[in-house]
Amino acid sequence: MDSFPLRPREVFEELSKTVVGQDEAIRELSVAVVKHLVGHPAPNMLLVGNSGSGKTTLMRAVEQFLAGHADLIESANVIRINANVLAEEHQGYGRAVLGRLLANARRILGAAASMSDLLRCVEHGIVFIDEVDKIRAQVSGQPNVRGIVAQEALLTLMENENVEFDVDGMRFAVNSSNILFIVGGAFEELYEAVFRRATIGQDVAPMKPVVVVSASGEVREELPFHLRDYLKYDDLFRYGMTPQFVSRFESIVVLNDLAESDLARIFVEPEASIFRTSRAYFQRFGVDLQITRGALIAIAWDAAQQKRLGARALRETFRRVIGNLEFDPADAGTRVLTIDEKMVKQSIASREQGTARRQ
Ligand SMILES: Nc1ncnc2c1ncn2[C@@H]1O[C@H](COP(=O)(O)OP(=O)(O)O)[C@@H](O)[C@H]1O
Numbered sequence: 001m002d003s004f005p006l007r008p009r010e011v012f013e014e015l016s017k018t019v020v021g022q023d024e025a026i027r028e029l030s031v032a033v034v035k036h037l038v039g040h041p042a043p044n045m046l047l048v049g050n051s052g053s054g055k056t057t058l059m060r061a062v063e064q065f066l067a068g069h070a071d072l073i074e075s076a077n078v079i080r081i082n083a084n085v086l087a088e089e090h091q092g093y094g095r096a097v098l099g100r101l102l103a104n105a106r107r108i109l110g111a112a113a114s115m116s117d118l119l120r121c122v123e124h125g126i127v128f129i130d131e132v133d134k135i136r137a138q139v140s141g142q143p144n145v146r147g148i149v150a151q152e153a154l155l156t157l158m159e160n161e162n163v164e165f166d167v168d169g170m171r172f173a174v175n176s177s178n179i180l181f182i183v184g185g186a187f188e189e190l191y192e193a194v195f196r197r198a199t200i201g202q203d204v205a206p207m208k209p210v211v212v213v214s215a216s217g218e219v220r221e222e223l224p225f226h227l228r229d230y231l232k233y234d235d236l237f238r239y240g241m242t243p244q245f246v247s248r249f250e251s252i253v254v255l256n257d258l259a260e261s262d263l264a265r266i267f268v269e270p271e272a273s274i275f276r277t278s279r280a281y282f283q284r285f286g287v288d289l290q291i292t293r294g295a296l297i298a299i300a301w302d303a304a305q306q307k308r309l310g311a312r313a314l315r316e317t318f319r320r321v322i323g324n325l326e327f328d329p330a331d332a333g334t335r336v337l338t339i340d341e342k343m344v345k346q347s348i349a350s351r352e353q354g355t356a357r358r359q
């Protein structure tokens with residue numbers, strides 16, 4: 001028997017070129033994807049991670065990885081869909097997901113493919129559902145009917161051996177139980193809710209404060225709270241994901257909050273990183289953009305102060321530094337433009353002043 005041409009480790013290594021600081025999530029995802037591709041039962045996955053921690057980036061990285069593998073293309077029918085779209089779907093729950101998988105199958109297998117081949121390709125699809133927290137069953141204490149309907153819709157698709165759906169006036173039936181579902185969301189407020197339960201609830205005993213020393217040398221005590229150590233299915237039910245829905249996910253993975261050092265790496269390392277993209281822009285005007293280590297650390301430090309944004313904060317910080325220079329790239333009169341720590345600190349300081357003035 002021929003062995004499968006791809007190992008989880010290779011998928012991991014490839015995804016790690018794009019996604020930084022989320023090794024555990026990437027590992028689990030790599031194993032799930034390879035299991036699925038070899039036809040082994042693969043666990044549906046639920047990714048929980050704060051805004052800007054890399055959920056969407058990770059989903060896109062898998063999509064791109066599979067699209068780039070010519071030898072896997074036939075077994076890799078992948079779609080990514082926003083949960084909001086699902087909630088908007090009026091023409092029957094299956095259509096948004098299965099209709100797109102079928103369209104994809106047609107593109108992959110070509111116009112000459114038989115219906116049974118197309119449906120087989122649909123049945124082995126991978127479905128990413130982003131922002132799944134948007135379909136919670138209640139919002140601010142009120143029932144959210146669209147969310148409930150969308151969760152039920154997904155539920156019907158998962159582990160269902162005979163789902164009917166209509167496309168172009170034709171009715172199809174598929175066994176969707178082998179489709180791999182990977183869903184992700186920020187689940188804002190979940191962190192606080194679990195933290196509360198862990199600190200003032202019945203779980204308080206195991207948590208002991210630890211001493212931390214910050215980059216500036218400040219020493220303080222902190223509770224070593226990591227959502228993944230405390231998160232239970234129950235917390236997700238209370239958040240508004242129905243028990244039937246959540247229990248379909250055998251694997252719940254909590255993404256890390258990105259540390260300053262991760263942010264620094266994200267800023268420069270990935271192929272389409274902010275710095276590389278900016279560098280390519282300047283190159284068009286014959287300018288070689290460079291950055292000092294001090295500047296890089298200052299940018300990462302500033303971004304890390306904006307906790308709610310995760311890696312998204314890097315863009316705002318960098319825009320302040322680079323904005324004027326982008327306006328007239330050759331203005332410096334030099335072929336090498338180096339961003340140093342002083343430039344970064346000045347732009348940060350001018351924002352702080354701006355904020356102070358507005359208050
Ligand atoms: N772990 C990460 N590795 C690499 N880039 C990341 C990571 N997290 C976030 N980013 C960057 O930050 C931006 C927002 O990330 P995204 O994946 O959309 O976050 P979310 O978790 O909210 O879906 C993207 O431009 C992405 O490049």
Ligand SMILES: [Mg+2]
Nearest residue numbers: 055056057130
């Ligand atoms: Mg996202």
